[in-house]
Amino acid sequence: xxxxxxxxxxxxxxxxxxxxxxxxxxxxxxxxxxxxxxxxxxxxxxxxxxxxxxxxxxxxxxxxxxxxxxxxxxxxxxxxxxxxxxxxxxxxxxxxxxxxxxxxxxxxxxxxxxxxxxxxxxxxxxxxxxxxxxxxxxxxxxxxxxxxxxxxxxxxxxxxxxxxxxxxxxxxxxxxxxxxxxxxxxxxxxxxxxxxxxxxxxxxxxxxxxxxxxxxxxxxxxxxxxxxxxxxxxxxxxxxxxxxxxxxxxxxxxxxxxxxxxxxxxxxxxxxxxxxxxxxxxxxxxxxxxxxxxxxxxxxxxxxxxxxxxxxxxxxxxxxxxxxxxxxxxxxxxxxxxxxxxxxxxxxxxxxxxxxxxxxxxxxxxx
Numbered sequence: 565x566x567x568x569x570x571x572x573x574x575x576x577x578x579x580x581x582x583x584x585x586x587x588x589x590x591x592x593x594x595x596x597x598x599x600x601x602x603x604x605x606x607x608x609x610x611x612x613x614x615x616x617x618x619x620x621x622x623x624x625x626x627x628x629x630x631x632x633x634x635x636x637x638x639x640x641x642x643x644x645x646x647x648x649x650x651x652x653x654x655x656x657x658x659x660x661x662x663x664x665x666x667x668x669x670x671x672x673x674x675x676x677x678x679x680x681x682x683x684x685x686x687x688x689x690x691x692x693x694x695x696x697x698x699x700x701x702x703x704x705x706x707x708x709x710x711x712x713x714x715x716x717x718x719x720x721x722x723x724x725x726x727x728x729x730x731x732x733x734x735x736x737x738x739x740x741x742x743x744x745x746x747x748x749x750x751x752x753x754x755x756x757x758x759x760x761x762x763x764x765x766x767x768x769x770x771x772x773x774x775x776x777x778x779x780x781x782x783x784x785x786x787x788x789x790x791x792x793x794x795x796x797x798x799x800x801x802x803x804x805x806x807x808x809x810x811x812x813x814x815x816x817x818x819x820x821x822x823x824x825x826x827x828x829x830x831x832x833x834x835x836x837x838x839x840x841x842x843x844x845x846x847x848x849x850x851x852x853x854x855x856x857x858x859x860x861x862x863x864x865x866x867x868x869x870x871x872x873x874x875x876x877x878x879x880x881x882x883x884x885x886x887x888x889x890x891x892x893x894x895x896x897x898x899x900x901x902x903x904x905x906x907x908x909x910x911x912x913x914x915x916x917x918x919x920x921x922x923x924x925x926x927x928x929x930x931x
Contacts, residue, residue: 577678578670579614655681694836733913734840769796846909
């Protein structure tokens with residue numbers, strides 16, 4: 565006898581980067597906890613992060629042909645209209661077969677055709693926008709959505725229909741929590757008597773951030789500073805020789821909760837996931853926005869926190885001049901550390917994944 569298809573079917577689309585993918589995964593995981601019988605499908609591109617991560621997590625995955633429009637002139641851009649058309653058709657037929665009750669788009673170019681295709685098959689659309697300055701895909705899809713969940717109050721002004729907007733926060737991983745600081749330091753073989761700096765430049769890495777740290781590394785050690793340094797996959801070989809008793813250099817940090825627990829301050833790019841995590845945990849931070857992202861959205865992310873005294877902003881162009889003094893000033897100012905921690909925590913929204921998951925389930929139940 566053929567198994568009856570459940571009404572609780574949810575399609576997720578978002579990727580290209582972890583910042584778009586992991587919030588979607590956080591919501592999908594929460595739906596499975598709240599509604600174990602739910603059927604979940606991710607649509608993405610096979611060659612990007614979603615194609616590698618999603619199948620390992622046990623979720624169904626279908627790929628489409630889309631590739632983003634490059635800001636640099638190249639031959640690939642000539643194919644963009646064709647890829648967009650083909651991907652839209654692929655998405656429509658994937659959704660027609662899966663019949664999602666709800667489609668959740670978390671940004672990135674892949675969510676455009678996937679969510680549009682789902683809307684044409686009758687799915688209710690929920691959008692997640694992680695960045696202070698919303699991506700073009702989210703803005704284009706707004707008219708098809710019943711809800712748009714924002715991470716920043718500042719984002720509201722970029723949308724037309726304010727009745728759809730909810731400042732819910734950026735969904736973070738269920739297992740994100742701190743552990744005892746001394747226990748975390750022991751895992752890294754670091755001393756509890758010294759201040760610890762955590763450096764994150766994204767999973768692939770940030771060249772200018774890494775170079776600035778490398779230039780200052782000896783002075784940091786001389787001043788008794790300990791460092792946990794994620795160089796990123798692309799740059800690890802360049803800096804691994806700088807590992808020492810006080811400097812822990814690694815390509816990628818798997819157990820982020822340990823790294824967050826061990827640090828006194830965080831130096832990082834201003835990606836949406838990093839900001840959501842430091843806000844959820846109340847970590848004092850210096851944010852250095854990447855200048856190489858669409859619509860300079862990391863700058864607006866960081867500025868939104870800096871304006872609320874929840875983080876310190878250093879622009880990438882000023883990194884070499886301001887980095888060392890910025891780190892020393894923050895580490896030696898207990899009042900400022902406490903203020904940043906308090907204000908970051910006030911912006912954290914740890915229930916975001918559950919709120920969005922419950923709303924998605926509510927729409928599925930209404931069918």
